[in-house]
Amino acid sequence: MAFRTMEWIEAGHCLRxxxxxxxxxxxxxxxxxxxxxxxxxxxxxxxxxxxxxxxAAGFGMAQAALLAEAAGPPLIPALEAADRVLRASRPTAVxxxxxxxxxxxxxxxxxGGARLLEEAQVMESEDIAVNEAIAAHxxxxxxxxxxxxxxxxxxxxxxxxxxxxxGIIRRAHDSGRKVFAYLDxxxxxxxxxxxxxFELMEYGVPHAIVVDGASAHIMRRHKVDMAVVGxxxxxxxxxxxxxxxxxxxxLAAQDNGVPFYVACPTSTIDLxxxxxxxxxxxxxxAEEVLRIGDAVIAPDGAPAFNPAFDVTPNRLIAGLITExxxxxxxxxxxxxxxxxxxxxxxxx
Ligand code: MRU
Numbered sequence: 027m028a029f030r031t032m033e034w035i036e037a038g039h040c041l042r043x044x045x046x047x048x049x050x051x052x053x054x055x056x057x058x059x060x061x062x063x064x065x066x067x068x069x070x071x072x073x074x075x076x077x078x079x080x081x082a083a084g085f086g087m088a089q090a091a092l093l094a095e096a097a098g099p100p101l102i103p104a105l106e107a108a109d110r111v112l113r114a115s116r117p118t119a120v121x122x123x124x125x126x127x128x129x130x131x132x133x134x135x136x137x138g139g140a141r142l143l144e145e146a147q148v149m150e151s152e153d154i155a156v157n158e159a160i161a162a163h164x165x166x167x168x169x170x171x172x173x174x175x176x177x178x179x180x181x182x183x184x185x186x187x188x189x190x191x192x193g194i195i196r197r198a199h200d201s202g203r204k205v206f207a208y209l210d211x212x213x214x215x216x217x218x219x220x221x222x223x224f225e226l227m228e229y230g231v232p233h234a235i236v237v238d239g240a241s242a243h244i245m246r247r248h249k250v251d252m253a254v255v256g257x258x259x260x261x262x263x264x265x266x267x268x269x270x271x272x273x274x275x276x277l278a279a280q281d282n283g284v285p286f287y288v289a290c291p292t293s294t295i296d297l298x299x300x301x302x303x304x305x306x307x308x309x310x311x312a313e314e315v316l317r318i319g320d321a322v323i324a325p326d327g328a329p330a331f332n333p334a335f336d337v338t339p340n341r342l343i344a345g346l347i348t349e350x351x352x353x354x355x356x357x358x359x360x361x362x363x364x365x366x367x368x369x370x371x372x373x374x
Contacts, residue, residue: 028228029053031078031183034085034147039092039139041085043073046183050224060093061086061108068115068122071215075184076258076294077153080121083112084146087129092139105133117306118267118335120259120296124371125149150186156291157187159349161197164254164289167352171204172251175241175279178212178269179221180256180289190289191254192222194347199231207233208244212269214314214332238271242278253279253286254347260288260295264340264357265302270333276342285344292348292370295361302337310334 033042040057041064048054056072058064064086067073073082090108094101109126116122132145174195178184181192188196199205207226212218219235226233236244244250253275259267266272266288279286299305315330316322324330346353346361350368353360364370 029182031186032073032082032085034143034150039089041082041089043067043082044183045072046074046221047072049183050220059089061090062111064089065111065115068112074217075179076119076121076256077156077185077190077291078183079116079119080125080293081146081149081153081186083115083122084125084129084149085143086112087126087133088139088143088146091133091137091142095139101138102133116308118258118308119294120299121291121293124293124296127371153185153291154187156293156349157185157189157193158197160190160289160291160347161188161193163349163351164194164287164347165198165201168198168203169251172198172206173249174198174205174207175210175245175250175253175275175284176207176222177210177218177253177255177272177275179217179225181222181225183221183225184256189225190256190291190347191287192225192256194254194289195226196229196231199229205231207231208241208250209233209235210238210241210271210275211235212271213238214318216318217269238274241275242281245278245282245284250282250284253284255286255288257288257290257294258335259299259305260290260346260361261299261301261305262295262297262358262361263301264343264346264353264355264361265305266290266338266340266343266346267302267305267307267335268338270336273336273338273342276338280342286338286342287345287347287352288338288343290346290348290353292350292364292368295346295348295365297361297365302339305335305337307336308334 094104181189312330
């Protein structure tokens with residue numbers, strides 16, 4: 027792979043992030059040395075995608091501890107401040123809180139910088155393995171020739187591994203299957219057109235970018251075998267928050283008999299949120315809607331509304347593809363059974 031989403035640089039306790047705001051035109055990296063800077067990079071979407079946000083926050087907490095140790099005691103107020111600023115960076119992706127809770131369990135028990143750094147690196151390796159396991163489970167249900175529909179970016183840029191939904195598409199291609207993918211452009215920030223296409227070009231996976239409104243038509247007139255998306259938070263009943271437009275895609279899939287799957291690391295499942303109604307939906311700046319890049323596309327002073335995520339009701343989902351296998355409905359029962367069987371933590 028010619029790019030790396032994030033990398034820990036030992037010297038200077040630095041988290042190096044690929045700045046996704048400038049892709050695909052410019053591949054440039056940002057070196058961040060404080061948890062405040064990491065929180066800022068999550069907020070402004072230098073780094074984005076639920077799993078990548080979680081791991082970046084983990085490194086931010088390691089930085090906080092290493093910096094506080096260098097400055098001298100007390101450690102805890104600095105760690106509390108870092109935890110607060112990172113928690114406030116984006117509200118919807120539960121991986122952020124999952125990672126911060128995991129780090130907090132350690133620092134509240136007295137762990138220092140070296141131990142927190144080790145934990146962030148464990149989360150990084152786990153994410154790589156989880157991505158591969160999700161892809162392997164998906165491959166078990168894929169035909170030899172398969173056309174996907176995909177939304178947003180869920181690949182290497184959104185994780186530290188091969189990706190979740192886009193990882194499935196990539197690994198299906200690597201497996202020798204004849205693969206084609208329709209990529210929703212994903213307004214307003216165009217993660218599909220800018221990032222997912224960037225990745226699939228890199229891997230040589232045949233695909234076409236389509237406008238977000240085209241999915242129902244394409245499913246009606248062209249062969250589509252499966253819609254597969256990622257997730258930012260899955261409630262205990264399987265309702266799934268993901269990038270705005272995912273719900274529309276799921277409705278289009280249902281009306282056209284196309285199975286709709288969610289690639290879902292268990293770190294994205296939040297058992298403490300009973301249903302999708304309880305998931306906070308981030309609202310971002312209206313400017314994202316009113317512009318495409320530097321070009322203003324609306325009349326001067328025009329109002330806009332910019333919810334960044336939506337919730338797909340569980341009834342529209344054929345399966346949650348986790349690292350432990352594919353969960354089928356009823357999701358409330360099967361998610362709880364999986365968590366009990368694997369002894370998993372319960373989310374926020
Ligand atoms: O706003 P973003 O770009 O962070 O939104 C990303 C998504 O919605 C992804 O589908 C989700 O985080 C899963 S990434 C494996």
